[in-house]
Structure formats: structure tokens, C-alpha cells
Amino acid sequence: MDTEAQHTERDRSPGPATGPTGEGSRSVRRSPSGRSARMSLRTAALAGAACTAVVLLFSRFVLQPFLIPSGSMEPALREGDRILVNKLAYDEDSGPARGDVVVFDGAGSFAPPEPTDNPVSSVVREGLATLGLAEPADTDFVKRVVGTGGDRVVCCDRQGRIEVNGAAVDESYLYPGDTASEADFDIVVPEGRLWVMGDHRSSSRDSRDHLGSPGGGMVPVDRVIGRAEWIGWPAGRWTSLGGTDAFRHVPESDRSGGGHG
Template sequence: MDTEAQPSERDRSSAPAAGSEGRSRFAHVSRLIASVSWRRTAVTGAVCAVFVLLLSTFVVQPYLIPSGSMEPTLEVGDRVLVNKLAYRFGSAPGRGDVVVFDGTGSFVREPPRQNPVTGLLHGAAASLGLAEPAETDYVKRVVGVGGDRVVCCDRRGRIEVNGSSVTEEYLHPGDEPSRVRFDIVVPDGTLWVMGDHRSRSRDSRDHLGDPGGGMVPVDMVVGRVDWIGWPPGRTGSLPGSGAFTGVQAPTGGAHG
């Protein structure tokens, strides 16, 4: 009887060992799948991040509006999309365009010094519209292009461009076109820019006495603001303006 019982006891003792081996294999396979899944997710995330950064660098860049100088067209906290291809194929900024530009050399003599690592991280965040833009970046409206004579103001207080008075419907309610008087001719290859909220905008007028006279080189333009992407209640393309429709080209050539 004892000899018949012994094999049964050995069989029962071997069963848990087989189950333990199966669970071990399952755990190993699970860890392998999890590892592959994590790596795939990391690679996919890295590829997406690189794609977004390339898109932001060369095609369309989100831009966080940091101040009220362009109200009511653009409000503080708006996230706009800057079309970087707008002036890449022979086109040039035109009167009435809202542009983002690097003010180094025109509005700012030298860029502020900062920690390289901090600057790199901030630049990456700003390029995605997650942080305020660099201190040297500005958003303004083009009022005069190369060759234009821009004057403030006519008898009714309006800006004149090449002798034509401009009715600027986009100005902030209650603002005058300008309290600063000026009479300038825009050099070729540069722009005269102003904010829509004239009483709160530091623009070309504030740099009349500086080298360059407040003119922004066309080469320093990052792109044209074409869309508002955030907040949801303000999304859509930027409204166009017919304010400069009647302005004639300056003597000596045609300009946009």
C-alpha cells in the first residue's frame, strides 16, 4: 500500500512547481511587453516633440501675447499662430499686417544676458506658446513700409501715409492715433510699426531719437499673425483691415 501511495504524493508535490514556473514565465513576458511599450511610447513622444519644434521653427509658431499693446485686436493671454512662410517666397510685409519681429538693434540695443540652460528651456517653451516670448520679441501693426512718408497728424488727428489720411478702425476705443507728432520717411528694407492700443504701446514712436529712428528691418520679422488659437471664445483668423486701401505707393516705386 505504501509503495502505491508514494507516486501519488510525488505527483501532488510536483504540481505547485509547474504552476510556479508558468507564473514566472508570464511575469517575464509581461515585463518584456511593458518595456517594449514604454520604449515605443518614449520614441513616439520624442518624434512628436521634434516634429512640433521643427514646425514651430520653420512653418507656424504659437506665440503668447504678453501685454495689452495690441488691444482690442489681441488681448493679454491670447495664443496666436504666427505664419513664418508669409514672407518667405518673395512677399514682403504690407501696411496693416500684424507682425512678430525681433527688436534687437531697433527697439532693444542688446539682448539681455541670461543663463544658457534657462534660456534654452524658456526658448523651447516659448516656441510652443507655453511661456511668454523673449524680451526682444514684439508684436505690432505695420503702418509704413519702405519709401512711405508717415505723418502725425492731419487736421482731424488721423495718421497720414503718402498724403492719404488713414481711418484706423482697429484702434483701442478712446485712443488717439498718436499723441506724439512725427513726420518721417521709412527707409527701404524697413518698417514703421505701431500698436493698436496707442496709449499703452511702446513702438516706433518711442525710438525716434535712437539709432535707426525706430525703424524695424524687414529681415528681423519672424512672421505674420494670421490666427488666434486660444482661448476658445476668440479662435479664428485675424480680422483684416481696409484702413490702407486708399494709400498710394510712394513716389519712385510700388510698395505693398
């Protein structure tokens, strides 16, 4: 009986695996692992936030993806394409040139001056649009520059071509079957503004459609967001959006214009 009692007492005594000391030891062994996991998650979250901030800043100030919302620039750009817009393409000494494909804010020229979107949804949408994950704002447009400040742009000559400063322009980039314009016009582009048109002329609302609007359909140069440089997506359409030589024979204007011709 004494022996059995001694065994019983020894069985009740805390052991290294089951007693408080054992539990404490296991707790100590788990703690560094738990802290390490929490630190890893925190580090990953901070790294992700930093990367997102860098991408947003890069997109906002250097190279921004832009989702093409319509077919108004076909065949060069198709609906659903994601282009990369170079925001450093222009400065005070070098502005948009004839033939450039530009993205611009049309508020006040192509759209109402003050959009009435909900402020919160506007911020979210702007962030997604900056990353090319959502359609651009209703006031953002992509068109081709046809006339710059001082240019006289006329449609059309006897062969159905646009004339800029008296020189006919062979627009090889137009959508197959389209004419230069079904509407006649004769305008002089004011200094600091642009006359822009879509390549798919029969499916584009551009400067022609806003002749009677404030600004006469002309886009202020300081509203240009940047120049379209590349098609980045889909992968099968990855290509550079090179310039065009359609305007190479156009003479410079005297830069004295400032209204309708």
C-alpha cells in the same frame, strides 16, 4: 507507518504548482508580459519624443503659437491671447504690407542687441515659447505695420489722423477713445525697414518711442518672424485676423526715402 511515510514522501516531492518546475513555468509565463510592457513603454516614449520633435519643428518653421504679453494691441489682441503666427507669409518677393500685424525680433531696434539671459534658461524658455506655453522672449514684439520702405509717415493732420505718403488713414482698429498719436512725428522709412505701432496707442511702446534709438525706431524686415493669422486660444476668441482696408487709398512711395523727413 509505511503508508504514512509514503504519503509524507509524496507531500515533499515537488509538484507542478510549487516545485522548481512549476516556478520555472510561471516565470516563463510572466516574462513575455514583462518584456511586452517594457517594449510598450519604450514605444510610447519614442512616439512621444517624435511627436514633440515634429511639433517643435512645425512651430519653428511653419506656424508658431505666440502668447500676447500685454494689451498694446487691444482691441484686436488681448493680454493672454495665443495667436498663430504664419512664418511662411513672406518671402524675398513679398514682404510685410501696411496694416499687417506682425511678430518680430526687436533686438537692436526695440531692445538691446545682445540679451544677457542665462543660456540654459534661454533654451528652455525658447522651447516653451515656441509651443505658446510661456511668454515670448523680451526681444519679441507684436505690432501693426504702418509704413514700409520709402513711405513718409506723418502725425497728425487737422483731424488727428496719421498720413502715409500724403493720404490720411482712418484707423478703425484703434482702441476706443485713443487718438492716432499724442506725439507728433514726420519720418521717412528706410528701405528694408518698417514703421510699426500698437493699436492701443496710449498703452503701446512702439516705433514712436525709439526714434532716438539705433535704427530710429524702424524694424528691419529680416527681423520679422511672421504674420499673425489667427487667435487660437482661448476657444471663445477663436477667429481669423483678417487684413484691414485702412491703407487702400495710400499711394505708393517713390522708394527714394532713407531717413527722417
